[in-house]
Amino acid sequence: xxxxxxxxxxxxxxxxxxxxxxxxxxxxxxxxxxxxxxxxxxxxxxxxxxxxxxxxxxxxxxxxxxxxxxxxxxxxxxxxxxxxxxxxxxxxxxxxxxxxxxxxxxxxxxxxxxxxxxxxxxxxxxxxxxxxxxxxxxxxxxxxxxxxxxxxxxxxxxxxxxxxxxxxxxxxxxxxxxxxxxxxxxxxxxxxxxxxxxxxxxxxxxxxxxxxxxxxxxxxxxxxxxxxxxxxxxxxxxxxxxxxxxxxxxxxxxxxxxxxxxxxxxxxxxxxxxxxxxxxxxxxxxxxxxxxxxxxxxxxxxxxxxxxxxxxxxxxxxxxxxxxxxxxxxxxxxxxxxxxxxxxxxxxxxxxxxx
Amino acid sequence: xxxxxxxxxxxxxxxxxxxxxxxxxxxxxxxxxxxxxxxxxxxxxxxxxxxxxxxxxxxxxxxxxxxxxxxxxxxxxxxxxxxxxxxxxxxxxxxxxxxxxxxxxxxxxxxxxxxxxxxxxxxxxxxxxxxxxxxxxxxxxxxxxxxxxxxxxxxxxxxxxxxxxxxxxxxxxxxxxxxxxxxxxxxxxxxxxxxxxxxxxxxxxxxxxxxxxxxxxxxxxxxxxxxxxxxxxxxxxxxxxxxxxxxxxxxxxxxxxxxxxxxxxxxxxxxxxxxxxxxxxxxxxxxxxxxxxxxxxxxxxxxxxxxxxxxxxxxxxxxxxxxxxxxxxxxxxxxxxxxxxxxxxxxxxxxxxxx
DNA sequence: CCCGGAATTTGGATCGGTCTAAATTCAACC
DNA sequence: GGTTGAATTTAGACCGATCCAAATTCCGGG
Numbered sequence: 001x002x003x004x005x006x007x008x009x010x011x012x013x014x015x016x017x018x019x020x021x022x023x024x025x026x027x028x029x030x031x032x033x034x035x036x037x038x039x040x041x042x043x044x045x046x047x048x049x050x051x052x053x054x055x056x057x058x059x060x061x062x063x064x065x066x067x068x069x070x071x072x073x074x075x076x077x078x079x080x081x082x083x084x085x086x087x088x089x090x091x092x093x094x095x096x097x098x099x100x101x102x103x104x105x106x107x108x109x110x111x112x113x114x115x116x117x118x119x120x121x122x123x124x125x126x127x128x129x130x131x132x133x134x135x136x137x138x139x140x141x142x143x144x145x146x147x148x149x150x151x152x153x154x155x156x157x158x159x160x161x162x163x164x165x166x167x168x169x170x171x172x173x174x175x176x177x178x179x180x181x182x183x184x185x186x187x188x189x190x191x192x193x194x195x196x197x198x199x200x201x202x203x204x205x206x207x208x209x210x211x212x213x214x215x216x217x218x219x220x221x222x223x224x225x226x227x228x229x230x231x232x233x234x235x236x237x238x239x240x241x242x243x244x245x246x247x248x249x250x251x252x253x254x255x256x257x258x259x260x261x262x263x264x265x266x267x268x269x270x271x272x273x274x275x276x277x278x279x280x281x282x283x284x285x286x287x288x289x290x291x292x293x294x295x296x297x298x299x300x301x302x303x304x305x306x307x308x309x310x311x312x313x314x315x316x317x318x319x320x321x322x323x324x325x326x327x328x329x330x331x332x333x334x335x336x337x338x339x340x341x342x343x344x345x346x347x348x349x350x351x352x353x354x355x
Numbered sequence: 356x357x358x359x360x361x362x363x364x365x366x367x368x369x370x371x372x373x374x375x376x377x378x379x380x381x382x383x384x385x386x387x388x389x390x391x392x393x394x395x396x397x398x399x400x401x402x403x404x405x406x407x408x409x410x411x412x413x414x415x416x417x418x419x420x421x422x423x424x425x426x427x428x429x430x431x432x433x434x435x436x437x438x439x440x441x442x443x444x445x446x447x448x449x450x451x452x453x454x455x456x457x458x459x460x461x462x463x464x465x466x467x468x469x470x471x472x473x474x475x476x477x478x479x480x481x482x483x484x485x486x487x488x489x490x491x492x493x494x495x496x497x498x499x500x501x502x503x504x505x506x507x508x509x510x511x512x513x514x515x516x517x518x519x520x521x522x523x524x525x526x527x528x529x530x531x532x533x534x535x536x537x538x539x540x541x542x543x544x545x546x547x548x549x550x551x552x553x554x555x556x557x558x559x560x561x562x563x564x565x566x567x568x569x570x571x572x573x574x575x576x577x578x579x580x581x582x583x584x585x586x587x588x589x590x591x592x593x594x595x596x597x598x599x600x601x602x603x604x605x606x607x608x609x610x611x612x613x614x615x616x617x618x619x620x621x622x623x624x625x626x627x628x629x630x631x632x633x634x635x636x637x638x639x640x641x642x643x644x645x646x647x648x649x650x651x652x653x654x655x656x657x658x659x660x661x662x663x664x665x666x667x668x669x670x671x672x673x674x675x676x677x678x679x680x681x682x683x684x685x686x687x688x689x690x691x692x693x694x695x696x697x698x699x700x701x702x703x704x705x706x707x708x709x710x
Numbered sequence: 711c712c713c714g715g716a717a718t719t720t721g722g723a724t725c726g727g728t729c730t731a732a733a734t735t736c737a738a739c740c
Numbered sequence: 741g742g743t744t745g746a747a748t749t750t751a752g753a754c755c756g757a758t759c760c761a762a763a764t765t766c767c768g769g770g
Contacts, residue, residue: 008499008501010756010757011756011757012756020719020720021719021721022720022721022756022757022758023719023720023721023722023758023759024719026757026759027718027719029757029758030758034717034718034719035719036718039718039719051496051499053471053475053499054757055475055477055756056475056476056477056757057416057476057477057756058416058756058758059756059757060757061410061413061416061726061727061755061756061757061758062724062725062757062758062759063725063758063759068476076437076438077434077437077438077441077656079432079434079639082431082434082437083432085456086430086432086458089431089456089457090458093457093458093469093472096472098455098457098472099455099456100423100453100454100455100456101440101444101453101455101456102444102448102453102454103445103448114448117448117451117453119408120409121411121412122412144363144406146363284434285639285640285643288613288644288645289643290645301432365725365726365727366726366727375749375750376751377726377727377728377750378728378729378749378750378751378752379748379750380727381728381729382748382749384727384728389747389749390748390749391749409726410725410727412727413725413727413728414726414727414728415727415755416727416728416754416755416756416757417726417727417729417754418728
């Protein structure tokens with residue numbers, strides 16, 4: 001459960017060896033203008049001499065002010081989340097905060113345990129990309145009523161927390177419109193679980209685009225899969241089970257799209273010339289796959305920074321903001337920030353093959 | 356510099372509403388067998404009723420026992436490190452520890468600041484993948500003399516800390532031998548900075564393999580680049596500047612190898628049939644590039660777990676170890692663990708083209 | 711030399727836990 | 741009923757910082 005540590009230099013030691021009180025040393029630490037310049041120099045010299053290290057835990061015990069933020073993410077090995085995490089950490093570090101990391105592996109149970117463990121370290125706030133199947137009640141139970149939370153990527157219904165999401169519907173709409181413009185009329189929506197809010201939204205956008213074009217969607221054009229490359233490859237056949245098979249597919253995300261392309265090849269079709277495919281996320285692989293994947297980019301690192309800024313604002317920190325604004329930010333009603341995504345056209349989308 | 360927080364339920368509150376002393380509640384918290392079963396139940400019920408959350412910072416202030424570990428990594432957006440981080444977090448979480456994340460962006464200066472900030476949160480230990488150009492002295496200055504450290508991936512000379520590295524020399528040797536077996540005689544070592552220890556080791560292994568085969572290495576076969584795809588693509592021409600141009604290259608890592616393949620294509624050569632290329636790391640992209648890349652796999656997630664285990668052992672935690680062993684582990688001399696890497700042959704390596 | 715206000719410094723309580731040594735309760739037995 | 745050893749509970753100091761109100765020092769003027 002816990003590690004060990006030896007006795008180290010404390011503020012009292014410094015006070016003793018400088019012949020001043022602990023209170024004075026504390027003032028020096030916090031750069032107070034109250035202390036005499038010479039005293040300050042003497043104390044600071046001593047800091048360096050003995051290698052003093054500040055004990056933030058002790059301080060925040062007294063001040064009731066934390067300087068860490070918890071970041072809970074499904075899976076760091078997904079480059080989308082890794083970039084997001086990098087952005088979060090970047091912005092938090094710049095504000096003097098430390099990131100407490102937790103990963104859930106997409107399990108709501110682990111998420112519960114991870115959140116509880118992180119909360120015991122008293123973070124000032126939480127940035128959460130919920131595992132599939134998370135329930136608002138349970139999350140709130142672990143997080144408590146006080147800590148500000150930013151929910152990223154997946155929605156948590158009625159949580160009363162800030163929400164940061166990609167414009168999933170619009171992204172899928174863009175993808176579908178692009179395929180329509182290429183001349184496709186029979187377009188599938190491929191992959192993902194209807195259980196996930198992002199999947200529902202993307203499918204929604206896809207449907208709107210097709211309806212707006214006056215196309216009726218065949219049931220066989222909607223194929224669910226686990227959001228993995230393997231599953232997607234395995235399900236590729238489902239698209240061609242009946243008449244009126246699609247000539248293109250809007251995929252739930254890049255992993256699924258890459259899998260679908262593999263599955264197509266296994267069936268002797270050539271993605272990018274026989275069949276058009278779009279993804280979602282613009283993971284690095286998308287640019288170098290065969291063929292390179294048309295997809296939607298969301299700049300996850302910038303999203304990470306944005307989430308961090310949001311938490312910092314809730315907590316009362318913002319670069320150069322006047323304090324009234326801060327008070328306003330702290331109390332302002334939960335925001336639902338929806339960020340636009342950008343269509344990146346590559347070689348995986350083409351005109352329909354002439355039969 | 357810091358966030359805010361409201362007053363929350365403390366152990367004293369629980370004690371008061373249960374009509375017992377704080378000491379008793381504390382015993383319940385720590386599952387002590389001393390407390391009467393009925394008392395325990397009463398207190399635990401109260402925990403649940405009011406949503407009590409344990410304050411680990413307060414506890415470890417008293418016990419001098421931390422339950423976090425700092426993880427400092429160059430760049431999370433590199434999938435190799437992201438996987439490593441995931442492995443670290445996985446193993447730490449299983450032991451009840453929390454990961455304090457920091458990233459350096461390959462800057463020794465930022466690393467210094469990040470380390471200092473993390474140390475103020477009093478981690479039980481540090482897992483560090485040093486930024487290029489890190490100096491042992493400076494790192495030790497930030498980390499102090501007491502906290503156990505595991506250095507990953509790059510070496511820190513004379514640090515007296517545990518070191519976990521890939522068998523770079525052997526990996527490059529395997530790659531070179533594989534190319535020799537394919538029939539190549541003129542083999543380059545491409546990419547990376549001689550400043551980095553991993554690059555030096557890989558080049559060393561490459562040289563051994565060629566020397567063992569009785570081949571004399573031409574100077575033009577050694578090309579340095581920044582370890583990025585772009586730089587590598589730009590430098591591809593250097594290989595063909597003179598007579599006796601190589602027919603194959605052992606690359607510093609996958610990024611460089613992918614870049615080199617792009618550079619080759621730009622020059623009208625076809626990697627995997629005109630020219631053979633190997634990488635290092637087996638990043639996910641390696642499997643799906645064109646052609647798929649022959650490379651060396653090191654299972655970074657398992658490395659992460661391993662690094663975490665090492666820190667935990669130093670700190671006195673190990674699953675099911677008897678306490679004498681623990682004492683032994685804590686004090687044992689710094690280990691230099693070198694983990695084997697595995698050659699994965701894909702289509703980027705081929706026999707030399709007949710001229 | 712004394713006075714008053716500004717500049718510095720400080721004692722001691724406090725944050726939320728844990729620890730030690732001692733106090734209290736309990737039950738069985740003579 | 742008194743004694744004893746085990747079971748259970750507890751008072752109060754302590755960890756390393758901050759904070760407040762009060763104490764002390766410094767300085768220029770009268």
